Structure formats: structure tokens, C-alpha cells
Amino acid sequence: MFVVGSGGVHLVDELRSLGANFIDVEIKRFPDGEKYVRIAGSGERAIVLSSTFYPQDEKIIELLLLGDALRERGFEYLRLVVPYFAYSRQDRVTKEGEPISVRAIMRTLGLYYDELYVFDIHNPETLRYFPGKAVNLSPAKAIGNYFKEKLENGVILAPDHGALGRAKAVAEFLGLEYSHFEKRRVSPTEVKMYPVDVNVRGRDVLIVDDIISTGGTMIKAASLLKKLGAEKIYVSATHGVFSEGAIERISKAVEEIAVTNTIPTPVSKISIVPEIMKLEASHIV
Template sequence: MFVIGSGAKHLEDEMRQLGAEIIEVELRKFPDGEKYVRVMGSGSEATVVSSTFYPQDERILELLLIGDALRERGFEKLRAVVPYFAYSRQDRVVKEGEPVSVRAVMRALGLYYDELYVVDIHNPRTLSYFPGKAINVSPARAIAEYFGEKLGEGLVLAPDKGALGRAKAVAELLGVEYSHFEKRRISPTEVEMRPVEVDVRGKNVLIVDDIISTGGTMIKASSILRKLGAGRIFVGVTHGVFAEGAIERVSKAVDELAVTNTIPTPVSRISIVPEIVGLQSARE
């Protein structure tokens, strides 16, 4: 059985269409702004689904309150599915006195939840901070299915070496080449980007990554690919954390921009709902 938090209300209709059994939960605020949660069903196991996009802190607290409410109702095993996990990029101390924020959030969730499932977390190694079972769910199938026919015999690129695994996963499903962009500093103020060991001339290209915010890297990559003679250029990203105006800027630079629906945006055209519902089926 699933419980849908406020960060996954945009996924609820599709989840129902795919046969998900959903426990109703009342979510509202008191006049002073404090959150109110009431679980309307009962059982022994439940999977709580909610992304933690803006307002991040409120949605994280809501996950904790739902977990407490379910435990109070007698649920013995709880799973949290957090398609977009806020604070995932704050995964190390840069300046003395800082927290490892993703660790703090995972440890807090571990007070209530036995298992944690995250879609394409920024740094998979951070899942070790969760005290129970933690799984990184790949969106590769969904991205490959969406872009497959459009890409044709093209290739898949990662914007940097760190994202190469994502490009590889999508490319192998499509049976095409993959590589990444290499960045080389040529002056104190200028960085050169270039695809590594692949010829893009006349080929369609799909650039994949986990998060897109300002879109600056994608715009630069697209400009380089155009100069190298690439065909159509697509951008497929898991989490659309868009800064103001980023969707318009990137959309003008490429032939198509599409992200998954871990966060609701105007370009959330790729659904990860089958992966979420499939988690339940895999356990049955």
C-alpha cells in the first residue's frame, strides 16, 4: 500500500492507473503554519512516496510526520520513496563548521523508515548514510524509451566524466555509442569542452545528467556540438531543478529538452511512475 505525500501528488493519478493501492492521508496546516498529518488507513506495511523539491524543509518534515503517524497506527514496516532527494548535493564539508546535510536528512528519515528508495541520487555513495536498506533507482529505461526513436543511430553523451555511468546505462539500452565531455582550462577565465573520442558529425546526440538547474552546461555543450556538425540535439535529465528562465534558455539551444516527473515542471515528459509502482510488485 502507498501513502502519497504532498511532493508526489502530481504522480498519484498515474499510480492509480497502474493499479497502486493508496491509503488516504490528510495533509493541511494549522493557522500558525505548523503541519498537520492524519493517516486514514491501517495495515502492517506501507510505502510513502514524496519528492522533496521546494519547499524542501517542509516536505522533509512532512515525511517524518507521516512516518510517525504510520508507526502510531501500528504499521510495522515502512519504506520511503523519495524521487527527488533534497540536500543530495550537499554531500561533503567544504568549509570548517559545515554539516554533511544529506547525511543529516538520511539519518532523520532512518528514525521511521526501514528502507529508502531514491531516483538517481546525485552521489550514490551517500546512500550509505541511511541506517537501513537504501537503493538508487535508475531512470535509464524511462529516458531510453522516451528518446529512443528520436535519437535513432545517434549517441549518448554525459556533460562530464562523473555522469558517464548515466550515459552508459541509457546507451546500452538503446544499443548506441556513448561518451562524455572533457573540460580543459585554457586560461584563468576560459574552459574548453569537447566530446571524448567520438565523432558527432551528422549524428543525433542525447545529453543525459541527473540534475539541471541554470542549464549553462547544456547550452554550452549544445553550442559545441552544433559547431562539430551534430544533427539533432536532445537533453534528457532526471531532476528538473530549474532556475528562473532556464527552461526557455535551454529549449532554445537544443531540439528538445525533457526531464522526468520526479519534480513537476512544464517539460516533465518522462514518467518514473512505472519504476515506483514496480518496487511494490518486485516485493510481492
């Protein structure tokens, strides 16, 4: 059964349509701004579901309160599903004195939760910081299903070599060629991008990444692909962490932009709910 936090409310209708079961929870705010939660149901096992998009800190505190409330209510085993995991990009120390933020969050959540499930986390190696079982789920099939009718003679590209595995997973599901962009510095102030070992002329292209924020890389890549003779250019990502105006800027540069619904946005057209439902099926309550 699901306990849905504030960061999962946008998924409830689809979950319900697929037969999900829910435990009633009350979530509100005290006059001074502090969060209040109350678990109305009872049981032994539950799945807590909430993405941690903005305001991130508030949603993380809420997950801790839900975990404590469920333990207080007598629940013995808790799965936590966080489709978008905040602080995941702060995964290393770049200046002396910094924390590894993703480690701090995972260790704290591990005080209450036995298992953690995320979607396409920025660095899968960071899952080792969670003290229990931690699983990184792939949205490659969902992304592939959405675009399979749109890509004729298509090719899947990653914006850089680090994202190549993501492009590979989507491409293998669709039976298409895949590659990535390389960045080459040509002067102290100029960096050029180019696709590696693939001809895009006359072909439809899907660029796939884990997170889109400002959209600058996607816009630059789309401009280059047009110069190289690509036909329709599509952009997708798991998490649409869009800064102000990013959707409009990207939309002007490509045929279509579509991201998953780990975060609710106007272009969250690809659902990860079926993957979440599989977790309930394997977590008999």
C-alpha cells in the same frame, strides 16, 4: 499500499491508472504555518511516496510526521520512496564547520523508515548514511524508451566524466555509442569543453545528466556540438531543478528537452511511475 505526501501528488493519477492502492491521509496546515498530518487507514506495511522539491524543508518535515503517524497507527514496516532527494548535493565538507547535509537528512528519516528508495541520487555513496536498506533506482530505461525513436545514428553524451555511467546506461539500453565532455582550462578566465573520442558530425546527440538547474552547461555543450556538425541535439535529465528561465533558455538551444517526473515541470515527459509500481508489487501489504 501507498501513502502519498505533498511531493507525490502529481504522480497519483498515473499510479491509480496502473492499479495502485492508497491509504487515505489528511495533510493540512495550522494557522501558524505548522504542518498537520493524519493517517485514516490501518495496516502493517506501507510505502510512503514524496519527492522533496521546493519547498524542500517543508516536505522533509512532512515525511517525518507521516512516519511518526504511521508508527503510532501500528504500522510495522515502512518503505520510503523519495524520487528526488533534496540536499543530496551537499555530500561533503568544503569549509570547516559545515554539515554533511545529506547525511543529516538520511539519518533522521531512518528513525521511522526501514527502507529508502531514490532515483539517480547525486552521489550513490551517500546512501550508506541511511541506517536501513537504501536503493538507488536508475531511470535509464525510461529515458531510453522516450528517445529511442528520436535518435537516428545517435550518440549519448555525459556533460562530464562523473556522469559517464548515466550516459553508458542509456546508451547500452539503446545499443548506441556513448562518451562524455572534458573541460580544459585555457586561461584563468576561460574553460573549454570538448567531447572525448567520438565524432558527432552528422549525428543526433542526446546529452544526459542527473540534475539540470541553470542549464548553463547544457547550453554550452549544445553550442559546441553544433559547431562540430551535430544534427539534432536533445537534452535529458532525471531531475529538472530548473532556475527561473532555464527551460526557455535550454529550449532555444536544442531540439528538445525532456526530464523525468520526479519533479513536476512543463518538460517532465518521462515517467518513473512504472518503476515505483514494481516496489508495490514486491511489498505485499
